[in-house]
Amino acid sequence: MDIWTQLLQGFATAGTPINLLWALLGCTIGTAVGVLPGIGPATAVAMLLPITLKVDPTASMIFFAGIYYGAMYGGSTTSILLNTPGESGSMVTAMEGNKMAKSGRAGAALATAAIGSFVAGTIATVLVTFFAPLVANYAVKLGPPEYFLLMVLAFCTVSAVLGKSTLRGIAALAVGLAMGLVGIDQISGQARYTAGVPELMDGLEVVLIAVGLFAVAEALYAVLYEGRVVETQNKMSKVHMTALEWSRSWPAWLRATFIGVPFGCIPAGGSEIPTFLSYATEKKLSKHPEEFGTTGAIEGVAGPEAANNAAITATLIPLLTLGIPTSNTTAILLGAFQNYGIQPGPQLFDKNAALVWALIASLYIGNVMLLVLNLPLVGLWVKLLKIPKPQLYAGILIFATVGVYGMRQSAFDLVLLYAIGLLGVVMRRFDFPTAPVVVGMILGPLAEAQMRNALSIGEGKWSVFVERPASVVLLVIVAAVLILPRLAQLRRKPAGTA
Amino acid sequence: MRAHQTAIGAGMLVVAALFAVGATSIPSEAGYAGVGPNFLPWVVALLLGACGVFLVWEATSGGFRAMEEPSGAAQGHWPGFVWVSVGILANALLITTIGFILSCALCFVLAVRGFKSSEGRLDLGPKAWLVDAAIGITIAAPVYWMFTQLLAINLPGLTNGGWI
Numbered sequence: 299m300d301i302w303t304q305l306l307q308g309f310a311t312a313g314t315p316i317n318l319l320w321a322l323l324g325c326t327i328g329t330a331v332g333v334l335p336g337i338g339p340a341t342a343v344a345m346l347l348p349i350t351l352k353v354d355p356t357a358s359m360i361f362f363a364g365i366y367y368g369a370m371y372g373g374s375t376t377s378i379l380l381n382t383p384g385e386s387g388s389m390v391t392a393m394e395g396n397k398m399a400k401s402g403r404a405g406a407a408l409a410t411a412a413i414g415s416f417v418a419g420t421i422a423t424v425l426v427t428f429f430a431p432l433v434a435n436y437a438v439k440l441g442p443p444e445y446f447l448l449m450v451l452a453f454c455t456v457s458a459v460l461g462k463s464t465l466r467g468i469a470a471l472a473v474g475l476a477m478g479l480v481g482i483d484q485i486s487g488q489a490r491y492t493a494g495v496p497e498l499m500d501g502l503e504v505v506l507i508a509v510g511l512f513a514v515a516e517a518l519y520a521v522l523y524e525g526r527v528v529e530t531q532n533k534m535s536k537v538h539m540t541a542l543e544w545s546r547s548w549p550a551w552l553r554a555t556f557i558g559v560p561f562g563c564i565p566a567g568g569s570e571i572p573t574f575l576s577y578a579t580e581k582k583l584s585k586h587p588e589e590f591g592t593t594g595a596i597e598g599v600a601g602p603e604a605a606n607n608a609a610i611t612a613t614l615i616p617l618l619t620l621g622i623p624t625s626n627t628t629a630i631l632l633g634a635f636q637n638y639g640i641q642p643g644p645q646l647f648d649k650n651a652a653l654v655w656a657l658i659a660s661l662y663i664g665n666v667m668l669l670v671l672n673l674p675l676v677g678l679w680v681k682l683l684k685i686p687k688p689q690l691y692a693g694i695l696i697f698a699t700v701g702v703y704g705m706r707q708s709a710f711d712l713v714l715l716y717a718i719g720l721l722g723v724v725m726r727r728f729d730f731p732t733a734p735v736v737v738g739m740i741l742g743p744l745a746e747a748q749m750r751n752a753l754s755i756g757e758g759k760w761s762v763f764v765e766r767p768a769s770v771v772l773l774v775i776v777a778a779v780l781i782l783p784r785l786a787q788l789r790r791k792p793a794g795t796a
Numbered sequence: 797m798r799a800h801q802t803a804i805g806a807g808m809l810v811v812a813a814l815f816a817v818g819a820t821s822i823p824s825e826a827g828y829a830g831v832g833p834n835f836l837p838w839v840v841a842l843l844l845g846a847c848g849v850f851l852v853w854e855a856t857s858g859g860f861r862a863m864e865e866p867s868g869a870a871q872g873h874w875p876g877f878v879w880v881s882v883g884i885l886a887n888a889l890l891i892t893t894i895g896f897i898l899s900c901a902l903c904f905v906l907a908v909r910g911f912k913s914s915e916g917r918l919d920l921g922p923k924a925w926l927v928d929a930a931i932g933i934t935i936a937a938p939v940y941w942m943f944t945q946l947l948a949i950n951l952p953g954l955t956n957g958g959w960i
Binding site (some may be wrong): 409526759 | 811837869
């Protein structure tokens with residue numbers, strides 16, 4: 299396979315004026331939603347899913363991808379300048395970035411975050427370019443049993459391993475799977491859990507669940523509990539790094555990239571673990587450990603920010619080559635593909651090669667756009683932080699309506715939207731993770747189909763899952779993912795008490 | 797807090813029971829696969845039930861484990877919540893009759909009332925209503941035009957022209 303020719307063709311497609319415009323629009327909206335508290339990339343992409351009804355797939359995937367990583371750039375601005383992180387991956391950036399901003403170095407923190415995101419995003423894109431086709435080539439050989447187990451692995455990592463409580467993670471996953479059951483069964487055509495409501499025959503829309511759980515729940519939560527929370531904003535300074543700051547930043551960027559990429563690739567997505575790992579690494583290696591947590595160390599911003607972007611970019615590998623989403627946003631991107639009747643997976647690189655390569659090329663282009671949008675123009679985005687909360691959240695509700703109503707033209711969906719929003723408030727209040735719900739809902743029906751196909755191959759015998767070498771390996775990995783963290787905990791406990 | 801946690805676990809058990817009841821009416825013809833369309837519903841119902849049992853057990857034996865302190869106030873501000881809820885539900889009710897722009901603007905106005913009341917600065921004067929209505933329309937109208945005119949996606953209007 300000649301990757302170069304295909305990549306060049308991708309650039310040719312992504313470089314047409316109209317597609318460049320979509321990329322720019324996506325990056326701009328992405329940065330904006332990253333900066334704005336109360337709305338993240340998953341919500342933004344979900345609200346804009348109705349455009350899949352009219353816009354051609356290449357353009358809209360370029361657009362959505364722009365929103366996805368644009369939000370990562372924007373998120374760092376908020377976490378450095380406000381004392382509340384814009385999105386979860388920026389939590390660590392907020393710790394050190396805030397300290398830097400408080401000691402008058404907001405500009406340097408913003409610069410190292412933006413340039414670090416660019417460096418990491420670009421390196422990760424290069425890795426996606428070369429590895430995704432390799433993974434796809436290998437993945438063609440996988441059959442339904444392996445796919446089913448890969449999806450089980452994704453379920454386990456998303457629900458049981460990542461969160462604080464395994465029980466609440468699994469409970470959230472069960473709710474997601476239950477939502478995925480509503481509608482017509484893919485294999486037998488049997489209607490399930492529709493209660494005679496015609497609107498439920500087509501199943502629950504992913505837009506509805508995502509917008510309800512994130513946007514509406516966020517608004518309801520804010521009005522219920524956060525009315526009296528006063529946010530303070532740090533002072534801006536000139537966006538500029540000294541030679542010393544450059545020399546302290548770049549090793550951190552590179553180290554963090556290589557921490558972030560593997561975490562994005564495996565179905566254990568989420569950027570929280572790599573950002574924390576990178577932070578810990580930088581703290582250990584730094585020649586200025588006394589700055590961490592006091593005046594703010596630039597490595598502590600450079601590393602996690604780069605790790606975040608590297609991981610986010612690398613989550614596209616499992617999404618594109620296996621069709622397995624490992625985060626909220628990739629789950630919704632999968633929903634976008636499904637709206638076009640495209641099933642991401644190894645065949646994507648054959649059947650929709652033009653689309654995939656245009657998407658990958660647009661990642662390179664988008665990273666450059668975002669660097670420009672976020673360095674010289676950062677002052678513009680900071681102004682967004684001045685929008686008062688009542689108008690901001692009320693405005694988000696308007697966009698939520700467009701997204702949900704635009705998708706199916708059903709007022710019934712708007713009532714459901716409110717119900718899902720209430721569910722989201724309860725989940726947020728009692729610390730239930732939301733990613734398992736979205737991943738379970740989207741991946742559940744696919745996993746079920748793979749499981750039943752696998753059993754058909756095995757003529758109804760479950761032993762089909764242990765008779766193929768690849769599926770045995772996957773079973774072992776699933777078991778390891780579930781058991782090893784418990785063992786580590788058990789070993790740590792006696793040591794801690796002794 | 798503890799009582800709420802138990803209620804969540806119990807709620808989960810109710811949902812599990814509903815899913816189990818629903819699963820009994822799904823046929824089980826399996827074809828070659830050995831498992832039919834009712835297999836996953838049963839698995840999910842059992843999973844929900846198991847989670848419900850464990851949640852109730854955790855709640856009654858010291859509360860949910862490894863809980864992160866929820867952000868914000870300890871007590872909910874219910875008047876604000878009612879304003880926003882009425883806004884969203886009114887929108888669902890009215891969108892097909894008074895059209896997207898007006899319905900969303902109404903939702904916007906009501907929601908702003910709710911957030912302002914939660915911040916302790918609720919203003920019910922006519923001027924505030926008018927200003928917020930104007931802002932709501934300024935946000936909703938361009939969005940509506942972008943969808944109906946540019947993308948040709950159907951959103952309900954007051955007239956059929958696609959402008960209001």
